[in-house]
Amino acid sequence: MDFFKKLVPVTKKTVLIIDDEEDFCHFVKLNLEETKYFEVLTAYNGPDGIDLAIRYQPDLILLDIIMPNMTGTEVAEALRGNKATKDIPIIFLTAIVKRGEVGSTEYQFGGNFFIFKPVKLDELIHEIGAKIR
């Protein structure tokens, strides 16, 4: 949190959250924007999320894994494969992670960090801070 306190609100960071749970997106947006250090974009499915990512170039993406139609893994692949979005850090924010989906070191998910739902706000902000820094 301290890191963000030093910032002037003008340099607000943009976070994009992609999750099919609309209420979850809504509450995370409320919470992060309440801190005054973030601006939050929300998308309720993979394709919309990718569009927003390309259009707004967020500083970080919070990505659910289990979503209908396009999974978070596929979204991450698409983002990595696109020049415009390939360097945006991704945090998987998900209820469960299957064994087969994780990389060799187990806590990395295709080179990306993951956080389990439910997550407390301070932990979420801490992890976002660690990634954006």
Next chain:
Amino acid sequence: MPKLSLRQQIEKNGLLLIAVMMVGIYWAFDYISSGHYLTRTLIAVLVIVYGFFIQTLINSRKAAIEETQRTQKQLAQSEKLAALGAVAAGVAHEVKNPLAIIVQGVEFLKTALRDNARLLDVTERIEKSALRADNIVKGLLSYSREIALKMEEMDIAPVIDEALTFVDHQLRQKRINVKKQYAPGLPKIIMDCDQIKQVFTNLFTNAIEAMPGGGILGIRLEQAGGDNGQASVKVVVSDTGEGIPEDRIRRIFDPFFTTKESERNTGLGLSITKGIIDKHRGAIEIESEPGRGTRVVISLPAGLV
């Protein structure tokens, strides 16, 4: 070796007994017809050897059958756990998402209500309950083979201390003193710290429940050399509670095995604990002296798994 009753003695050595009796009967008849002394002895020895072999055969067969029964039971046990894990994995996603919404919603309310102590207290209790529900799901998930652990390399001492804060209230309520002995310079462990925290919360809770009238909860941390030279960290959690009788100690890792009346005690604590330790390629052992206390020894391999 446990003392056998006369009946068990006869059951165990029945054929040998028959052999001896046969010899006796033979001897008696033979005595009457007065054969050669050496012949009589030879026949007697042969009959006894015969009885001895048969008995040994039967005993080893019995042992083999018991062994297969035991492995079958273990297999059934692990299948039961795997089934539980599979159900948990299926349900987890559906339960954790609404819980995540509750937690985020409550976090917002907490900020909004920060000037109203009464309402803030309510929101905090709601959040705590949601996290408790999540903990139960997490516990069941530890049985699942398909769920990934979130492995990170870290020191174990702070994780244990955090688990200790979860039971702080009960420790004070029951006047239990905590005696910590942490060796310095311990190697880091690669672990899922949420799960390891759960292990120690379970162990501390059991220790506390075994000492309703107070006592000492001991936590010792030391380095130990594992097999093939790999270092490991050994954690000993001890209590001065009621202890566990010999016949019960074999069943304490069974899921749903509990000797406690309270509805909070599901009998899953130690079986979840064992599942987590197994997943970390560690070992867990329990020693107990009824009436004096219990020691749980856990070792976790250091460094890369």
